[in-house]
Amino acid sequence: MKNFVLSAAAGLLLTGCSRPPAVSADAPVSAPGAIQYRLKMDQVKYDFGVYPPVASLHPGDILETNTADSDGHAVEAAGYKTGGFNPLTGPFFVEGAQPGDTLAIRFLSMDVDGDIGYGDIDPDFGGAINSNPYTPMLGPGIGKRSWTYPIDRATNTATFRAKDSTFSVRIPLHPFLGCVGVAPASGEVRSSIVPAEFGGNMDASEASVGNTLYLPVNVPGALLFMGDGHAAMGDGEIAGTAIEVSMRVRVKLDLIRKKKIGWPRFENADYIMAAGIYRPMDDALRIAFTELVRWMGEDYGLSAIDAYELLSKTAEIHVAEMVDPNYVVVAKINKKYLPHGR
């Protein structure tokens, strides 16, 4: 264990460490095909990077685990002090994953874990139309306010209650993970509030049941992290939060060897989808579409110019969020518009 920590030290790549010799007693390696890992609140991480894994999996394994809510209510309920937003479950080491491979995460089930969701307007975040750290304005913006959202399992809804009137309304649940990511490239370690090439805090509702997420593998074992469950969210997450919840999730992990992608991608039976993650939104859109054009060339044989024209007539754009340190846009095309239906 000590040897592992040494080789994983301080932002250095896991050179010479193809696999940890063992994982902690708290994270037993399950029989191939099914892994359970129950988050211990003293093991949460607040960054995507090279940390000792909490469990090790083989490609093809199904992982069942749980995640704490973004505000750390679950962490504090367990008697710990939160270390920031978006406490993460993980990392999970994927056997055989090497830089240059692609990790596939298929979302099998997601269930809100608890009876309450949280929403906040927080000056530390601000949101898209409030002074915030990266678009700062003089003058008072909108101050801190908090909402709780009772979760009703019978109707599968959460309830919004207005602060300044008696209005309330039910919002249907669409559970997804705000954070799914791997250790970044180039020895970087990134905060759990940041989305980027490695995935991370994408706040993309595409990270939900029925979809597969592809992430580039940057370090041996990939090192998968998950967290920031959302019971429901509007496009753009414009005030800075979704309905923030703890979550129970089941995902199936697979590895596509020697397949190198530039940015996170999603896929389901009907769509291929590329995420563009940067600022301003203009650049996020450019990234998403150049990646999607590349995909349409590599896997569907369309020339760049044909793909560009076809997207101009058929693309769909989902603005996932415009409030995190990078913005996230997902560009999509329905497979019915692509050659040989694949």
Next chain:
Amino acid sequence: MKNFVLSAAAGLLLTGCSRPPAVSADAPVSAPGAIQYRLKMDQVKYDFGVYPPVASLHPGDILETNTADSDGHAVEAAGYKTGGFNPLTGPFFVEGAQPGDTLAIRFLSMDVDGDIGYGDIDPDFGGAINSNPYTPMLGPGIGKRSWTYPIDRATNTATFRAKDSTFSVRIPLHPFLGCVGVAPASGEVRSSIVPAEFGGNMDASEASVGNTLYLPVNVPGALLFMGDGHAAMGDGEIAGTAIEVSMRVRVKLDLIRKKKIGWPRFENADYIMAAGIYRPMDDALRIAFTELVRWMGEDYGLSAIDAYELLSKTAEIHVAEMVDPNYVVVAKINKKYLPHGR
């Protein structure tokens, strides 16, 4: 007539001209309730501004007219030289419309007029991921290429045919007007390729049957223009064009007096929607959402902070286009989430 032209001269507001004394013989004033105006190709405009109206309508009237395609194929087929992109039909003078009012345009029917649609990648436009006039790059970008899209009325589709392979695919039609706008404020005259506060080249698929568009009235008579029919378009119109067609349209015009809106708005049975129109996309989104928050306050009684939080959980965002001189984003909320169902 001479008097009218004088008073309408050169970007000056139509001060003192509550209504033109007459319109041209080519644009007969119909009986109240139904107006037909058939576009004469020598009457097309290429700017939104104060021009002598081609017809005059009363609030409540239904207007039936037609529009030429954006590339001017229809204009040239009629033996005229096109004066630029997006030849416009209009302007239509709306009786009694005054600055500070809001013009409501309800889209009743839209039919592709002809058997062919056009698509282009053009260096003069470039598109979202190609060097273009306002995001210029060194080095060769992608050059001019043109596609034609046969329209099939039986299946209600247009067919894309690849340039660099034998692939072809049918795209379902969703006809809408790329250009709907009024004379701008402040005496401005804007090119028909520009969208802004006055509407214009919004390329928003929301300008289609079932929806109502609200535009601010800036000059007496409002002066409505329409054009740039699209048979179908992808979100973002990323290569610069939709499936460009001539169109036959029926719209119902109404006037909301002394109601001042900041930006174009759409509404249907299910949604209220505010358009944000600017660059970068970040600012377009900010404009759309602040306008939507304002709407939720004025008409639904929600405080700004409650509206902000509720949108963070329920908003929908439509990126209409990111290729025109200004970008267009539409922020929406389903009425089921709003007080007293209205």
Next chain:
Amino acid sequence: MKNFVLSAAAGLLLTGCSRPPAVSADAPVSAPGAIQYRLKMDQVKYDFGVYPPVASLHPGDILETNTADSDGHAVEAAGYKTGGFNPLTGPFFVEGAQPGDTLAIRFLSMDVDGDIGYGDIDPDFGGAINSNPYTPMLGPGIGKRSWTYPIDRATNTATFRAKDSTFSVRIPLHPFLGCVGVAPASGEVRSSIVPAEFGGNMDASEASVGNTLYLPVNVPGALLFMGDGHAAMGDGEIAGTAIEVSMRVRVKLDLIRKKKIGWPRFENADYIMAAGIYRPMDDALRIAFTELVRWMGEDYGLSAIDAYELLSKTAEIHVAEMVDPNYVVVAKINKKYLPHGR
């Protein structure tokens, strides 16, 4: 006169009007070589567009005129109601100027006209770090505040006096014109608060004595407007105003026939300078540099790749303003770094 107005009507190009047959009695045509035009406050314009000219000049002429301050204090002092920000002097018709030519305006002298300058923080503008119309935020921003700046001719300074303390400080005068522009292309008419391809409200301190401004000619006669005198201004004009003053100016006009430029350019003995005018700032910079690379190729024989590399080592960037509807950046290279010193 009537005939002229007719042909200039409503945003239509001055086709067939090579020169107005006469100008008004208030604006006598001087002998070739020297034109005086004293602004009458009922003749100010608030848009750049095709208006009847107030005077006509020949290439090579020197024009002496005056401009009103941006807030219209001078207009109101003369007993008129201001029609908006940036009242403009002009337009001036330049004999023989045709679309495709370039107008050269050499700034010979600029003198503050009066003893007082004005500064404002205005919610209608907002400025770069305050909620504003095109980057709107929820929550109260900074409200309206006004400053006056006594002008002292002996020391050639204006004095800033703090609102919230007793601090005051003298600021050296550097007079320039915030607005210098011609009628836009494509029949557009643009507000005097807008800078764009036609120049306009560039708020560039380069529009000052010792420099020459080049503007593209878009309509017969070019139609030059000037206004918005600044006694001094910081880079970026970040709160939305400079020290706003009335001005007396002398400029020499010249015409470069059949020379087509894409964006406004400046030049003096030491520098060539290209303005990029758009949003976001990123695009303004891209425009400025691609135009400068083009200039270095056309007039100095450097390949694009050599110009690009050389600019990476030697360019200077001036952020003129980031508060108007478009932002203005000026990219420069010292002529000492260019071939054959020209």
Next chain:
Amino acid sequence: MKNFVLSAAAGLLLTGCSRPPAVSADAPVSAPGAIQYRLKMDQVKYDFGVYPPVASLHPGDILETNTADSDGHAVEAAGYKTGGFNPLTGPFFVEGAQPGDTLAIRFLSMDVDGDIGYGDIDPDFGGAINSNPYTPMLGPGIGKRSWTYPIDRATNTATFRAKDSTFSVRIPLHPFLGCVGVAPASGEVRSSIVPAEFGGNMDASEASVGNTLYLPVNVPGALLFMGDGHAAMGDGEIAGTAIEVSMRVRVKLDLIRKKKIGWPRFENADYIMAAGIYRPMDDALRIAFTELVRWMGEDYGLSAIDAYELLSKTAEIHVAEMVDPNYVVVAKINKKYLPHGR
């Protein structure tokens, strides 16, 4: 040593490690007041983060060291393989530095180390007007080209030689460090090509003799890194590189305890300067100016509104670079415009 590495592991803060018990034999601790550290090319870092320090200093110490060029020519000349752009010298541990303090780095001398400088146009970077990773475009951009710049000490110039003509020109040297940064906050580790709150690859010519740079301390000991020497650079570094050189530098380090700044700041006898580091440029400017307004309040007693107005009349803006993963803008005010001259 082993213990230190453990406590510095993998992006974890150096909790409980007020100072390393010893530094390596290769990096002897000098007598207080003067530290020499000669870079060993196998010790270069390619990230800003928590690494074992190469030397330890006390506040008040002068550090003399050297840096390798950004392309790693110096690294490879020493027989090592470069691990990326911008090999860094460091980190240096500053005794007593704690999160919440500010580190002051005064640049005493900078000398180009060698006879040659390098410049590149590289598709991996692209530059401001070429397709690049974060503003990607379809179509071929400008490909890889390399220049060498002979350094002449007699004239203190470097020579640019055109690729596509016989033109050459001397460029005066203005040596500065492209990279100066500390370990980031929140356990992050960032690539040496990234500038952000912790400084890093700012490419700001303000990091030169005569100026002091202030950086926020985020971890115990601050952990200072330096590299990426530039012999000269144009504003914006628009093609992606300066004249890249190895460098010998002398800096004086000081600590301002319990002084917390938001972003890097510079100061010299005449100016206070705040860096804004983000994308788009608009946000970088907003960050720089809100930080400068804050500084003018804290240290000079001006209210936010007075500072805002005064900056609108007197600010200077330096666009350092617009080519790195974040853009860097420095907003400045001359101290002669500030209260009690300090």
